[in-house]
Amino acid sequence: MALWLEWQIKVYVLMVSLCVEAWTSAATPPNSTLAVFEQWTARHGRIYVNNLEKTKRYEIFLKNLHFIEDFNKAANRSYTVGLNQFSDLTTEEFHARYNGLQPMSRSSNSSAATTFEYQNVTQVPDSINWVDKGVVGSIKNQGSCGSCWAFAAVATVESGLAINGGPMLDLSEQQLVDCSKDNGGCKGGWVEAAFQYIKRDGITSEQNYLYKGVEGDCNSEATLAHKVTIQGHHNIPVDEHLIEMAVAAQPVTANIDTKSVEFRSYSGGVFTGPCGRQNLDHSIVIVGYGRSNSDGLNYWLIKNSWGEQWAEKGYMRIQRNSGIREGVCGINLAASHPIM
Known part of the structure; x- marks a missing residue:
């Protein structure tokens, strides 16, 4: 039963990621964003209370990731932006x-x-x-x-x-x-x-x-x-x-x-x-x-x-x-x- 539930959650996370990818203009290929997120959570020691919370944080992370990619592609910038420990937070949560x-x-x-x-x-x-x-x-x-x-x-x-x-x-x-x-x-x-x-x-x-x-x-x-x-x-x-x-x-x-x-x-x-x-x-x-x-x-x-x-x-x-x-x-x- 636990394996079946885990499989369902993975499918749900994947569906969310594909939906988010559909309306964003990211340079990162869709099949790699989940891996980037997993690497980021491991680096920053993120442990979420459940998979629904993890899915929510993944959506926020994707929006921030796509913003970072689009910003850094623009010409004539005097600074760069990147992923950091705040990348799974909304502006309101961060503040x-x-x-x-x-x-x-x-x-x-x-x-x-x-x-x-x-x-x-x-x-x-x-x-x-x-x-x-x-x-x-x-x-x-x-x-x-x-x-x-x-x-x-x-x-x-x-x-x-x-x-x-x-x-x-x-x-x-x-x-x-x-x-x-x-x-x-x-x-x-x-x-x-x-x-x-x-x-x-x-x-x-x-x-x-x-x-x-x-x-x-x-x-x-x-x-x-x-x-x-x-x-x-x-x-x-x-x-x-x-x-x-x-x-x-x-x-x-x-x-x-x-x-x-x-x-x-x-x-x-x-x-x-x-x-x-x-x-x-x-x-x-x-x-x-x-x-x-x-x-x-x-x-x-x-x-x-x-x-x-x-x-x-x-x-x-x-x-x-x-x-x-x-x-x-x-x-x-x-x-x-x-x-x-």
Whole structure:
């Protein structure tokens, strides 16, 4: 009976794949897409609860696969897209699981410094890469917890400490998720509120307070062994040149819109959109800037918290000097950095 049921499910999956192939214009031959899907699930460790769920994910995967093929065939692209760990998700599912920013009104944030620290800088280098300088921590993975705000805040504090002569520490995002009560844990939060918490209570190491990817009770005993505090933070005015001045001195956080399929499928090159510029949903860290040798586009180098399987080993180059006040994906709208 079990073998008969398994055979029926295989036939059903095949019928679905053929139906989907009939209305798409993919370059991949129909008889190979199921094999591609099976290879993808094995690589990413996907185990579905039942075959109906697997069939649903296969349909979504096919749509994403065909989008990727069609996009990469087009001429004059400055970036490519590809399969990654998000390729069996819809846009809505992805947004619900892997973002987590809740934008804060800066006008109500009285604890932020009112002057821009680097306003008197007269000259900045043509390019800078803090990763190459050895003061950026490893790429981490927030998982399906909406804790991007915690990862962005922690990354800039780690870098700020190292740039100012301290050790390159691995600090605890989980402490912020559990203990920063002005934030929403895995339901989202604010980088500014994370900075306020670190200023007030300090932050311990990842080793002392391991990341679990779920919100729990604050482990007050672990927080007593805090390693780092900050003096406060600066909010950078909405001005690309001023952000450039700040990044020339240290990595900074920024908020962006990541809801497009192009963004989550990005695999390399200089990302130019499409994406929104107002409804920001994700926090990242700008760890450098430069100019692409292949097409001459200026870019920001951003560090993300979606693991090394995404994009350029966890990093993205996103267009700079685009002529858009808000910046591509709104990257200019809410940049900030800790004051060490």
